[in-house]
Structure formats: C-alpha cells, structure tokens
Amino acid sequence: MKKYVHNFSAGPCILPKEVMQKAAEAVIEYNNSGLSIIEMSHRSKDFVAVMDKSFALVRELLNVPDNYDISFLQGGASLQFTMLPQNLLPVGGKVGYLNTGVWASKAVKEAEFYGETIQVASSKDKNFSYVPKDYSIPSDLSYLHLTSNNTIYGTQLKSFPETSVPLVCDMSSDLMSKVIDVSKFDLIYAGAQKNMGPAGVTLVISKKGIFGKSGRKIPTMLDYTTHIDNESMFNTPPCFSIYTCMLTMEWLKNLGGIAAMEAINEKKGKLLYDEIDSNPLFLGTAAKEDRSLMNVTFVMKDPSLEPEFSQMAKERNLSGIEGHRSVGGYRASIYNAMPIESVQALVDAMRDMAKKHA
Ligand SMILES: *Cc1c(COP(=O)(O)O)cnc(C)c1O
Numbered sequence: 001m002k003k004y005v006h007n008f009s010a011g012p013c014i015l016p017k018e019v020m021q022k023a024a025e026a027v028i029e030y031n032n033s034g035l036s037i038i039e040m041s042h043r044s045k046d047f048v049a050v051m052d053k054s055f056a057l058v059r060e061l062l063n064v065p066d067n068y069d070i071s072f073l074q075g076g077a078s079l080q081f082t083m084l085p086q087n088l089l090p091v092g093g094k095v096g097y098l099n100t101g102v103w104a105s106k107a108v109k110e111a112e113f114y115g116e117t118i119q120v121a122s123s124k125d126k127n128f129s130y131v132p133k134d135y136s137i138p139s140d141l142s143y144l145h146l147t148s149n150n151t152i153y154g155t156q157l158k159s160f161p162e163t164s165v166p167l168v169c170d171m172s173s174d175l176m177s178k179v180i181d182v183s184k185f186d187l188i189y190a191g192a193q194k195n196m197g198p199a200g201v202t203l204v205i206s207k208k209g210i211f212g213k214s215g216r217k218i219p220t221m222l223d224y225t226t227h228i229d230n231e232s233m234f235n236t237p238p239c240f241s242i243y244t245c246m247l248t249m250e251w252l253k254n255l256g257g258i259a260a261m262e263a264i265n266e267k268k269g270k271l272l273y274d275e276i277d278s279n280p281l282f283l284g285t286a287a288k289e290d291r292s293l294m295n296v297t298f299v300m301k302d303p304s305l306e307p308e309f310s311q312m313a314k315e316r317n318l319s320g321i322e323g324h325r326s327v328g329g330y331r332a333s334i335y336n337a338m339p340i341e342s343v344q345a346l347v348d349a350m351r352d353m354a355k356k357h358a
Contacts (some may be wrong), residue, residue, distance in 0.1 A: 001339035006077040006342035009320035010151055010295060010333040012193040013036065019247040019337075026243060038240050042233065050243050051232065057249035059257055062175075064182050064205055071204040071224065072232040072242050075104070077172045077191035080202060081110035083222050084145070084168060084187070086341040089115045090214050094144040096120045096165065098135070100157075101128040102326065103152040103170060111145070114216075122142065127327070130287035139163045143186060149174035151194065152324040154297030154331060155290040160184055166210070174294050176252060178262040185342055186210050192198065195294075195335050200238040252336065261336055268334050268343045275347045279354050281305065285329060299329035309353050316349050320344075 007014040026037040031046050040047055051072075058070050073079070084107070089095050093115050097108045099122035111117045118141065119124050121132035128150060137144055141168040149156045151173040152356060160167060166186035175190040182188065187206045193199040204224070211225050220226050273291060276284045276298050285297045300306050306329075313321055323329040334343055 003127040003317060005317045005319045006345050007319050008332045008334070008342075008346070009193075010194070010324070010331060010337070011334055012199050013195070013335050014337045015197065015244070015248060016251045016337045019244060019251055022247050023240075023244045027240070038241075039241050042239055044235050045124075047239060050239075050246055051237070054242055054246040054249070055231075057246060057253065058203065058205070061252060062180065062182055062205070065280045068182060068207045069206050069208060069228045071206070071227045072237055072245075073202045073204055073227055074200065074238055076199070076202055077170055077189060078106065078224075080170070080204070081107040082113075083224065085114035086222055087211050087214055087224050088166075088168065088187070088219050089142050091115070091216060093214075094118055094138070096137060096141040097267040097316060098132065098144070098146050099121075099124060100131055100147050100231075101153050103172070103229065104145070105146045107145055107147070107170065115142075123155075127153065129285055131155050131157055131290040133189055137161060137163045137165050139164060141167045146170070149177075149292055149294050151283055151295050151333075152268055152327060152331075154286040154292045154295045156292035156294065158290065173335075174292070176249075176261070177265050177294055179258050190242060192245050195337075196248050198241045200241035201245060203245075248337075264340070265293045265334070265336065267294070268338065268340050271340065271343050271347060272296050272332060274333065275350050279350050280355050281357060282350060285327070294333060294335055296332045296334060297323060297329065298326065298332075299323075305353075305357065312349055312353060313346075316345060317336075318346055318349060321346070329330060 030037040032197060033046055055070050077091060095111050097104055099119050108117050120137055121135035123130050123132050145168050147170045161306045167184060168187045169185055171188050172190045173194040176195055181207060189202060189204045192201045206224060255261060276282050280301055282298050282300050285299055300309060319329050321332050323331045332346055
C-alpha cells in the first residue's frame with residue numbers, strides 16, 4: 001500500500017483500515033458468491049442479509065427503542081433539510097431552529113419553503129464559535145431542529161434542551177461517537193461519510209407515529225413512510241455504502257461499542273486540545289466548553305507562520321488539516337477511526353514548530 005497518511009479530512013473521512021480492506025475484497029467478490037457486492041441484486045439473499053444486519057447493528061449500538069424505525073436513504077443530509085419540513089411541518093405550522101452554523105442555516109433555508117421558521121437562538125454574532133445556551137423555546141413549534149456537531153466551526157452540543165417540543169437533530173458529524181439517548185428525539189439523521197462509511201447513504205432514526213400529519217401531498221420518494229414501509233428497499237439502495245457502514249459498525253461493536261469509543265474520543269480530544277492550549281503558537285477558535293471532539297479548529301497566533309506549518313504538516317503526511325474555506329486556519333477532524341497515534345503525530349508537529357520558533 002501507499003505511504004501512511006494521517007487523514008484529518010472532515011468528510012468523506014477516515015475509515016478503519018480493516019473496514020477498507022474488507023470493503024475492497026467485497027468489491028472483487030462477496031461471500032464466495034462469484035459476485036461483487038456492487039454487481040449483485042439488492043434483492044439477493046446475500047444483500048438482504050447485509051441490510052438486516054445493518055438495521056440490527058444500528059439498533060444495538062445506539063440502543064434504539066422498539067418504537068423507532070431505522071431507514072437508509074439517499075440524497076445526503078442535505079435532502080433531509082427538505083424532507084423534514086415536508087413530512088413534519090403542517091401547513092400553517094412553525095418550525096424552530098438553533099442556528100449554530102452553515103449546516104443549520106442551510107436546513108432553515110429549506111424549511112422556509114414550507115412554512116414559518118423561527119430562530120430560537122444563534123451564535124452568528126461570533127462566527128459560530130460557541131453554542132447558544134439559555135434560550136427559550138416557543139411551545140407551539142411543530143419541532144425544533146438542532147445540529148449536534150458543527151463540523152465547520154468545531155463546536156458540539158454537550159447537552160440537548162429539555163422541552164415538550166419534538167426534537168429533530170442533524171447528527172451527521174458525531175453520530176456513533178458518543179452515547180446518546182435516542183428516546184429524547186423524534187428524528188435523528190446523519191450522512192454516513194463523517195463517521196460511518198462512504199458518501200451515498202443517510203441514516204434516519206424516526207419515532208413511530210410522527211409522519212402522515214403534515215396535510216401535505218408528498219412525492220413518493222420524499223415521503224419517509226415509503227422507505228419505512230419498504231424497509232429501505234423501495235428502490236435500489238446504495239448497496240456498497242450500506243455494506244461499508246455495516247463493516248464500520250461491526251468494527252465499532254468489536255471495539256466495545258459506543259461507550260468504549262466515546263472514552264477513546266475523549267482521550268484523543270484531550271491530547272490535541274491540551275497541546276493547543278499550552279503551545280505558544282496556536283489558538284483554539286471554539287469556546288472551551290463547546291469544543292467538538294470530532295472537529296478541532298485552531299489558528300496560529302501569527303498567521304504569517306501558517307505557510308511554514310502547512311509545509312511541515314505536508315512533509316509529515318498530516319493530510320486534510322486546512323480549515324473550511326469559510327473559516328480559514330486549521331481543522332483537524334478526529335473521527336472514530338482516527339488512531340491516537342495520528343493525533344500524536346499532529347501534536348508532535350505543533351511542538352516541533354514551537355521549538356523552532358522559541
Ligand atoms: C456534512 C454535513 C452535512 C451535509 O451532508 P451531505 O451528506 O453532504 O448532504 C449536513 N450536516 C452536517 C452537520 C454535516 O457535517
């Protein structure tokens with residue numbers, strides 16, 4: 001294989017090496033069938049078993065209660081921005097949003113096509129570097145939309161509001177990175193490519209009984225009940241993406257499940273944030289109490305040193321640490337599959353940079 005690269009990409013992102021190996025093998029031939037995973041019928045016994053196992057693993061790992069459905073959809077998290085209000089916002093209803101960044105803003109924009117949107121709070125005043133707290137939630141909202149982890153700005157919700165308003169949450173960039181209580185939400189969704197698998201599949205977990213009340217005519221493919229009723233097989237599912245997600249979930253299970261993963265993620269985050277806080281050259285950009293354990297954002301106190309540090313990172317195969325084009329600086333994404341050795345390699349580079357400029 002090619003030289004080892006520490007992959008800090010925000011998404012599509014690093015997946016476990018053994019997952020990649022198994023996925024690659026399945027592309028050549030799956031399960032001694034003489035067929036590749038990408039050329040066999042999605043109705044075949046072999047692939048139906050992959051679907052069944054994938055549903056079961058989501059349910060087991062996230063402890064999804066029986067009164068929730070699990071779906072594997074397409075169109076990315078971005079299509080959810082449209083499907084949500086179509087399915088959950090009644091004509092004349094209101095939807096609330098916690099505006100914590102680009103993804104939340106994009107979700108609001110799509111909801112505006114369907115009804116009134118209310119921003120319950122926003123952190124735009126400080127370029128989304130913190131998570132708003134102590135806001136009030138109008139009780140007449142059809143639902144409140146949250147983004148649990150702000151991939152671009154490196155902030156993360158450490159708790160979810162206690163409210164009687166149904167909660168809908170975009171967990172694209174931190175689902176399966178820490179223990180959550182699914183029963184607190186009406187609907188959770190996540191594009192796979194940040195923590196679960198390749199792009200092309202979106203996981204949706206929805207409480208039974210929430211659909212069919214919006215009074216809207218919903219095109220078949222955009223209606224959640226189509227996919228739930230057909231066990232995500234109404235049309236051809238993204239077979240390879242789902243298979244690879246299944247492998248990642250098996251890997252996660254073998255590692256001890258999500259609680260074990262959470263402990264590892266905390267360790268990785270601490271290692272990197274401690275360096276950012278103690279290194280004289282670097283500065284974290286997110287408010288300390290809201291720092292994400294998935295996307296770590298930072299800048300150099302002297303921006304004129306950034307080209308030199310970027311060059312050093314390149315020489316050490318630290319890949320994908322440039323900040324999002326809308327923020328600049330650096331962003332190290334340290335998702336589940338990122339080994340602590342790679343985080344250490346970044347920390348070492350930061351230390352060596354500081355020594356050079358002491
Ligand atoms: C990446 C991302 C999205 C967009 O996902 P797509 O699958 O590209 O549509 C939405 N929300 C969050 C939080 C993300 O990180």
